[in-house]
Amino acid sequence: MPASLSARRARFRAVLQGPDCRHPASVFDPLSARIAEDLGFELGMVAGSTASLAVLGAPDLVVLTLSELAEQVRRMARASALPLLVDADHGYGNALSVMRTVQELEGAGAAGLTIEDTALPAPFGGQGGAALLPLEEGLGKLRAAMAARQDPSLVIAARTGAFALEPEAAALARVRAYSEAGADAVFLTGITRLEPLRAVRDATALPVLGFFGALDAAALGALGVRVALQGHQPMLAAIGAVRDTLAALRAGTPPPR
Template sequence: ISSRLASSLGFEVGMFAGSVASAMVLGAPDITLITLSEFVDQARRVTRASDISLMVDSDHGYGNAMNVMRTVSELENAEVCAMSIEDTSLPTPFGEKQGAAVISLREAVGKMKAAVAAKRDPATVVIGRCAAMGIEGIDGVLTRAKAYEEAGVDALFFTGLSTKEHVQAIRAATTIPLMLGSAPAEIQDQEFLAANGVRIALKGHLPLQVMVQGIYDALKHHADGGQPAGMSDRTPSAEIMAQALSSADYDAWQSEFLK
């Protein structure tokens, strides 16, 4: 439904985050509990539902470099157009704080090379995701960024950047398109980002958060004895529901094939 609505609003690319997958499939937080098969199945449902190009956050590729190759293959089969592979040490090692460790540069480069080698469609985009900012600082990030580009990834994805200087330093050290995770307002200037090679800048998971709040509010309204009419101003129009469910397509198919 989200992909259909996004497409109807003119979005060309959708992002399916690992945290959203964990929430939707498992009702669990983003702590690397979802399996590759569960993730791929959900991605396939999205690509089947609409024509929007789907980019996914495939975490650490669900294991070592060999697992990364399997991940790329399965996601391509699900008609995913782009996927990120990150250097965070996942699942969180015993005794470590979540997200507080990254794998070695050598291992990370091996995983990036494996992802690129596994592509069957040259149009598939492999994105090397770097989460080392809070661990190795900007120098470590620059070293990894250059190494991932040399490994053949099509784009680079960074989390934890906090200043424009970080973005500028990365742009100076690399040549391929850049992507940012949620970042401070100082960085969220579209002209600045475009001038420094950033092609995608994520803005968190607002649709999921609004959806959860909406479900809670509706259930709370009923629990308090409220009637549906009391929340009529919060419900979608018939037109929006029809877009979400592709009702026009199904009506046409029923008219053609069932009558």
């Protein structure tokens, strides 16, 4: 294990063990990772949606393959020392697939990754909308992820959208179960108020990560949130700038001299 990768993972763990909530940079390619590092971001987030756009030029329909994601992470880790938290979706299949996912992303240089309990891809004939795996299947995937890692400093976060899909009591039961199974952190979506986070704080002492809308970072930090995403504005801005520039050139606007 190159010392530089262990050092990046140690830096990520220092964020998780600290007292404050940090906003990661949404990064999607080597150049964006280098820019985020130069600007002093403590952490970069590689989302499935932005990775799909960067690699395939397509929306996040769970058609990006593990090898494509791992290769993109490898390029980013080679170009920058920014610790990368990677959205590993559902682990690209069952528990055995999750083990392969962890091996590939660890080898690519990820500092941490999330494994979620959403039923992906959506089954044929479904009624639409997200659905969760049974809790025991989610636990099986999490345990497989932890068994597969070689570097114990690699962060494995259990991700769940249960707060948007189940009653709060059921969602909290998932948080407790993933905590007791040995996850390093929990990554939560579907929470836009502080009250559920107070209940999460009572359910687990693990660091909390996730997307919490416009909630104040200081208030989030007081409730154990250590990483709060702010969305993926950098890629949207980059797409807009490229389109506007090409449109101007196509329309005959001369480039600056």
